[in-house]
Amino acid sequence: AKYTVVEKGECIACGSCGATAPEIFDFDAEGLAEVVLEGDNNKGVTAIEGDLVEALEEAVESCPTSCIKVAEVAFA
Ligand code: F3S
Numbered sequence: 355a356k357y358t359v360v361e362k363g364e365c366i367a368c369g370s371c372g373a374t375a376p377e378i379f380d381f382d383a384e385g386l387a388e389v390v391l392e393g394d395n396n397k398g399v400t401a402i403e404g405d406l407v408e409a410l411e412e413a414v415e416s417c418p419t420s421c422i423k424v425a426e427v428a429f430a
Contacts (some may be wrong), residue, residue: 398429
């Protein structure tokens with residue numbers, strides 16, 4: 355499984371991640387990306403598996419500021 359968080363301080367709200375992986379990323383009230391997997395709240399604690407891993411990897415590649423962080427273990 356993979357885990358992911360958006361470092362919002364580096365997000366420029368380009369919108370690419372939400373377009374690429376809408377099941378994982380959406381935008382907060384300020385237009386910055388965040389992880390919207392149920393119960394995650396952009397903490398990077400929700401396991402991403404199966405087809406979503408591919409969507410995640412595409413989103414990471416699409417991010418111009420490399421602010422989508424990915425790890426093999428939960429972030430918190
Ligand atoms: Fe922000 Fe990168 Fe998504 S800049 S909107 S996290 S693709």
